[in-house]
Amino acid sequence: MALLVDIFGYLSVILHGLVIVAQSMTLGGLLFLLGLLHPLAPRLAQGGALVQRAQRLTRWSATGLLLAELATTALQVSVLMTTVDLPFTNVMHASFAVSGGVKMLCALVIAVGLRGSVLTSGFARATLLLIGIIELAAATVTTHAFARLDDNALLMLVEGLHQFGAAIWIGAIPSFVLVLRHLEDRESLRLVGARFSRMSMLGVACILLSGITMCVFYIGDLPGFYGTAYGVMVGAKIAMFLALLALGLGNLMVTERLRRGGEAPVMRMRRFAEVEIGIGFTIFFAAASLTSVPPAIDLTTDRVSLHEIAQRNAPAWPRLTSPDHDTLAISQMQAALDRDAERNHQVAQSATIPGSGVLAPRNAEDIAWSEYNHHWAGIFVLLIGLLALLSRGGVGWAKHWPLLFLALAGFLLVRSDPEVWPMGQEGWWVAWRDVEVAQHRCFVLLIILFGTFEWSVRTGRLRNSHAALVFPLLVAVGGAMLLTHSHQISNVKDQMLIELTHTPLALAGVAAGWARWLELRLPGRGGKIAGYVWPACFMLIGVILLWYREA
Template identity: 45%
Template sequence: MLWLLKDFDLLSVLLRAATLSFEALTLGGTAFLLLVALPAQLSDSAQLTLRRAVRIAALAFAVAQISSIAVSSAILIGGSGFSFHDVLATNFFRADLLAAFAAVLLCVLLGHARLSAFAAAAVLAASVATSHAAARLDHRPLLLGLTAAHHTGTAIWIGAMPFLLLALRSSPSRAASVMVRRYSMMAMAGAALLLGAGLWMAWFYVRSWQGLYGTTYGAMLLAKGYLFLLMIGLGAGNFLLLRRTKYQPDSLLVRLRRFSEAEIGLGFTAILVAASLTSQPPAVDLTQDRLTTHDIVQRMHWETPRLKSPPLAQLAPPTSMAVAVRDSQFTDGSISDANDRAWSEYNHHWAGLIVLAAGLMALLAQLGGRRWAGNWPLLFIGLAIFILLRADPENWPLGPRSFWQSFAQPDVLEHRLYAVLITVFAFFEWGVETGRIHTRRAAYVFPLLCAAGGALLITHSHALSNIKDEMLTELSHTPIALLGATAGWARWLELRLPSRRESKMAGIVWPLCLVLVGLVLLDYREM
């Protein structure tokens, strides 16, 4: 059981992301049906398709909730000595079970407007009951209301948008224009609700500027703010397009759909950040070991990259897997010595050089049409091999721990997964760039995997000795994750937008993001 506990920490964040995502889809789909589709008098077949999609989202939400109950129960039983009877009495167990039941009930009642709205409200209430607000001793009713408003805003803006795209597929241009206008009003209300409730909650959970920039919770809030600004920018572009759809409905609706696709992707990345946020204590509760401005300036001060590796034999000797997992779970790991830090810096700096070179080559290919520069994805295959060999020296192939044993630690699992993702996207993108692969779908591998890799990095955890060390590491990993997500969806827009001018602008953004990722990696340091 000890071998699995640390993996459950990562799994619980991913399951929380799944429940929040499917909650947004379930509530957003229900709101779209009741407030947009029915008043717009969509055809019976279109409404049937939408109801089927909402039912799928609701059932997926129920499955994710039950899976989350199972994982959380296993952590409590295996790590704290709780019996299953004790777990049954916890508030989270009852609230999650109620949420799953309400989602199933929504599937049954979806044909009845008032009853389905009641079931959706029950899903929302049960979900809010497991939030940070429910655990607060002060201002609990207000925080519960703000959390419910925050979830509602997410649902009627981001969660409803996939259903808009689904409905647009089978709607004539005039009817689509009416439907888009109704959705636009609902989405603007959702964005305002999301922002207003989020800022108010941030005051209660952060309370100070140092809490914002000096804690992991604050860093995650800033990451959500960055994604929110990107989504607002895309939403503003859609709003401007909407005002012109009266005159050119067909061509402008195509562009609106393309911007909405990227907006949805960024929105669900923000939901993953929110899931990571729920695993962190609020900044207001962390009064010790916060970062100061001096710490940040010292950490961000540029130094010559480390390009010479310490010998493998000089690293700290690995312990047995059982001891490593137990120490990581219950003592938050051990302090790395100078050689371990040098090894890690060397890895990050060489990775930064590779990514920087790839970004510059990709930018040159976009601007100058240099044919040889189109081979930039091959550099990432070298990066994947480098990660596999050096990221975890205590594990296979350099260390004594076997290939399968190494997967018991989530950070090693993530590193191996990154190597696989990098290899896959490098192969497909190289084929696309050089004309060896001509299928349209192959071109989408790079943006989707790049966006997924950035989103996955948000969950990346490090077993360090104190909160300050962990926060200093987040100063590098969080920008890389956000730049990765930005690059992925910029490349998506380049491929999908019909306008050559807009497509070319997006085609400049993603190579610049790669360049910035390389520079961030070159400035990485262990403290």
């Protein structure tokens, strides 16, 4: 149980992100069925079969919501009972537990209710819609709005509107893509595309209206936007939202051509919708991260100023030489403990206890060590992007560029956490208790996986058509994980300045992953353009890493 408490913060963000994804797909699938597919089914070829497929997807989404919410609630209940020593019955009266119970019950009803030809009954449709509204209302209890002392009712309404907009647009896209795969005649494509475009516009309007309102109440001013972790994460969400709007605009142009009876690239609409799903889900994980930090308007001190940002990002030559391991703060502390233990004929204590919640000390050499790691990682990534471009240009030997990922993974595994084996005294397995160490190792594993798969694909060792998709998916997942990555640094401003660097890295990673996806999946000129975009994104990541500073 102690280990569970240690990693609670990071686990709660990941699980909450899964809850938001499953909730949006459940509500979005339900709205897609009730507002689009069921009314249009009589006019579509194989309309009944399409309804059944969409129902099945929504049932699975509801089941996923039930399981994710169960895991989230169980985690929170377990940690609360352990840390506060409250009995189970008292904890279950907390608002998060009540909300979680309501959401699980609603998900169960939706999963069970969407069977057979239930949508033919008007009463069943109205009941399912009501259950969806109840689930949405319960979800707002776990947002910042519920905890506000002022304008509580207004903000909860706005939060509900925001989640409704996300569901009717992003959450419904998987159902839309599923249906598109089975539509062949132009009239069916025109009907479904036009109706979904109107649904998406409603979702965008809801997100814009609620998002602007929440920015006013939760951020308040421009310094709160760029000077706090909350504001920076909102900025990341806005950047991804703009990317979704651009993709949505491309699909709107296709549906307009279909509506006018002209020729339209339907394949492009499908591929853009797939990317919208990926970026939309990344936004959901960013939203989950927002729940772990206070709104910017509540953080009146320790904000980062524009002068501090400019000072930190002033041009400087990359650090390509590493300080000695013995000069790091942890190494010096451990050496002092070892000397004291030897003098007193005792067993030396460990300078750090992974997962204890006590932040490790840092000195100038620790900062130099971290900068050295980032700058050499930047060189690796810059070379990867450059060689990928050369490979695309026909340079044969450059096709082995994915092997650089394996070298990068080895470098990060050894250097990321100097207090842990093989460089430090902390054991390999016990170090998993430390959240930051666990995150670093997950990133290393992702790098090894997509490097291995991409090299195998490039050299013909893997010929399965789906194997090539592993690389873009894992790159995009890595970018999403970086948005949830936390740094255990006691100085709030230093932590914030590091987040300002890692956020564009995450966004560039997400862009690279989905651009590569389009290169593989989108035929014609669009795929060729995407084939140049993702190596450029890697080169941008390399430049940002070379620019990285901690002092």
